Amino acid sequence: QKEVEQDPGPLSVPEGAIVSLNCTYSNSAFQYFMWYRQYSRKGPELLMYTYSSGNKEDGRFTAQVDKSSKYISLFIRDSQPSDSATYLCAFMNRDDKIIFGKGTRLHILP
Amino acid sequence: EAGVVQSPRYKIIEKKQPVAFWCNPISGHNTLYWYLQNLGQGPELLIRYENEEAVDDSQLPKDRFSAERLKGVDSTLKIQPAELGDSAVYLCASSFGLAGGGGNEQFFGPGTRLTVL
DSSP states (O other): OOSEEOOOOOEEEETTOOEEEEEEEOOTTOOEEEEEEEOTTSOOEEEEEESSSEEEEETTEEEEEETTTTEEEEEESSOOGGGOEEEEEEEEOTTOOEEEOOOEEEEEEO | OOOOEEEOSEEEEOTTOOEEEEEEOOTTOOEEEEEEEOTTSOOEEEEEEETTEEEEOTTSOTTTEEEEOGGGSOEEEEESSOOGGGOEEEEEEEESSOTTSSOOOOEEOOOEEEEEO
16 A cells, blocks of 8 residues: 555546545555645645644645544645646654645636 | 755756756755655655765765765755766755754755756
8 A cells, every 4th residue: 555645536527626635644644744746847835734633724825634544634625727737745753754645736717 | 944955956968967056045054955846747866965064975875876965064066977867856955954853844945957968
């Protein structure tokens, strides 16, 4: 079983739709759960960050963590064409080492 | 505030040639990371520096890769000789605070896209 599983997509949705992105993980030592956004030809940028089970909301973005199922999700409401990017789930150990998922390519269609 | 700066942005070389990448982290950031990102994959850590000390280089292929961070600021990553399989994006990231503090945000540069012919 891989340490992190993420569907690479691509995922295409119409503008205004709700987007759901997901990852599963197997390492119980992960303490921090993150979502990075990466535009083409750019480095990843941190979008959402949490360390506990439950939901965390920031504007149109909601990060959800279920530690019992080892499952994390990112929801994007009212999706915009500018949200088109690759979304990487990421997990951090206590020593700040990050393990990334493969990334899901998202296309928001105008 | 300036972000992480990397150069060159693109590099094309022939196999067996040497190549070097340069990174200038965000001012005041103690920790610097080099990552490798293959097409369709997430970044993978190559080496982590705390100030000028390499504290995690377990994933660095030491037969051909080397890195240095003199004076604990700028860093260079070198490949000698380059192989076809080294074609990828090399990302540099930096964070404030030393590892172990938990949850230190890493800020990424734009990367250097290497093509080995």
